[in-house]
Amino acid sequence: MRAFVTGASGFVGSHVARALADRGAELRLLMRASSPTKNIEGLNADRVLGDLREPDKLQSAMSGCDVVFHVAADYRLWTRDAADMQSMYRCNVEGTRGLIDAARQAGVRRIVYCSSVATMGFTGNGRPADENSPVELKDMIGHYKRSKFIAEQVAIEAGKSGGDVVVVNPTTPVGEYDVKPTPTGRILVDFLKRKFPAYVDTGLNVVDVREVARGHIAAFERGRAGERYILGGENLTLKQILDKLAVIAGLPAPTLRLPYVFALAAGVGDTVVTGRILRREPRVTLDAVRMGRKKMWVSSEKAERELGWKIVPVDDALRRAVQWFRANGYVG
Numbered sequence: 328m329r330a331f332v333t334g335a336s337g338f339v340g341s342h343v344a345r346a347l348a349d350r351g352a353e354l355r356l357l358m359r360a361s362s363p364t365k366n367i368e369g370l371n372a373d374r375v376l377g378d379l380r381e382p383d384k385l386q387s388a389m390s391g392c393d394v395v396f397h398v399a400a401d402y403r404l405w406t407r408d409a410a411d412m413q414s415m416y417r418c419n420v421e422g423t424r425g426l427i428d429a430a431r432q433a434g435v436r437r438i439v440y441c442s443s444v445a446t447m448g449f450t451g452n453g454r455p456a457d458e459n460s461p462v463e464l465k466d467m468i469g470h471y472k473r474s475k476f477i478a479e480q481v482a483i484e485a486g487k488s489g490g491d492v493v494v495v496n497p498t499t500p501v502g503e504y505d506v507k508p509t510p511t512g513r514i515l516v517d518f519l520k521r522k523f524p525a526y527v528d529t530g531l532n533v534v535d536v537r538e539v540a541r542g543h544i545a546a547f548e549r550g551r552a553g554e555r556y557i558l559g560g561e562n563l564t565l566k567q568i569l570d571k572l573a574v575i576a577g578l579p580a581p582t583l584r585l586p587y588v589f590a591l592a593a594g595v596g597d598t599v600v601t602g603r604i605l606r607r608e609p610r611v612t613l614d615a616v617r618m619g620r621k622k623m624w625v626s627s628e629k630a631e632r633e634l635g636w637k638i639v640p641v642d643d644a645l646r647r648a649v650q651w652f653r654a655n656g657y658v659g
Contacts, residue, residue, distance in 0.1 A: 328350075328352045329352065331356075331389045331392040331394070331395045331430075332347070332396045333357045333399035334397075334399030334441075336358060336363050336364060336367060337398070337507070338509055338512075340399060341504050342502070342504065343396050343441075343543050346537070346540035348371065355374075355375055355392060357385075357388065359376070366504045379423075379425070380417045385426055387433075390433050393435065394437045398441040401414065401471075415470055416477075418474075419471075423440065423478040424478075426438075431490060437552075438485075439547050440479070440482040440494045442478070442555065444499070444559070445471070446467070446475055446476045447460055447623075453624060454624075456624070457629065458496075458555050483555065487553035492552060494555035494556070495542055495546045496556065497539045497559075498531070498533065498558065498560060499531045500644075502647050503648060503651035505651070505652075508657070511533075512648070512652070514568075518569060518572050519658045523569065524581055525583040525585040526569055526583070527565060527584070527585050528565075529564070530622030531563060533568060533641045534561075535641055537644070542634065542636055545635055550633070556630040557625050558627065559627040563641075571641075571645055
């Protein structure tokens with residue numbers, strides 16, 4: 328099998344590439360000139376320079392490939408200005424549209440598109456969402472979620488109109504190689520730096536990033552075109568996650584619960600002062616606080632039923648993440 332992977336220099340993408348390599352796949356990795364290469368060191372793979380914002384150049388790069396794993400995305404919960412925001416939509420939406428068209432023209436057999444759990448229809452009652460939970464674009468908080476929602480609709484429509492496109496929706500992956508780090512990785516780093524004095528009453532579904540990579544391959548092998556599959560792990564409150572980290576890292580867990588109104592005020596203040604005035608990325612974005620008002624809990628029953636997905640405890644992934652952040656200088 329010859330696989331074309333976007334986003335292989337990033338967190339999830341690097342694990343997808345490694346999982347494919349373990350299965351003996353020939354790899355062709357799309358890289359930008361500015362992409363870091365630390366996560367793919369040692370991988371036997373062809374590297375192709377390109378950019379999702381220039382999809383007309385992708386067809387030749389995918390020629391001869393059997394499958395495309397489209398994992399790349401502009402994943403930020405804050406944009407500096409309108410130009411920054413437009414760049415996100417060009418990457419996440421138009422980049423996905425162009426990649427799917429280019430893959431069709433190149434004769435690629437199947438496309439696995441990595442979406443996000445952020446596109447699901449969450450409620451405020453803690454009931455787990457699934458692939459059939461009602462949701463609309465207006466329910467999406469922030470430009471990242473909106474851009475991923477629109478891009479997912481592009482992928483689903485392509486799969487239902489004759490293209491062989493399968494969508495996977497990872498929840499909140501944790502593990503090693505979170506180089507950026509992701510917003511979730513920042514929670515871990517802040518905890519390790521003892522910058523997490525309080526918590527809010529929110530919840531996440533946390534999943535081992537290695538399992539997410541295996542789920543991508545399962546979607547290629549067993550998924551149905553035009554369908555989406557939640558790749559989830561354990562539904563946990565933020566307090567439960569921090570308690571697990573405390574045991575793993577040997578640090579005290581916060582005991583002060585912060586009311587939502589105070590978290591909202593902190594998000595507004597940091598977004599205005601740090602983001603708009605100082606022009607730096609806020610540590611606490613308003614969009615992140617607004618997302619946290621609902622517990623983002625899900626059911627992965629569809630993936631279990633159709634892909635053979637298995638939910639595993641997240642403790643080992645948290646342990647590997649802590650070790651990796653410490654070993655790579657994120658904690659100091």
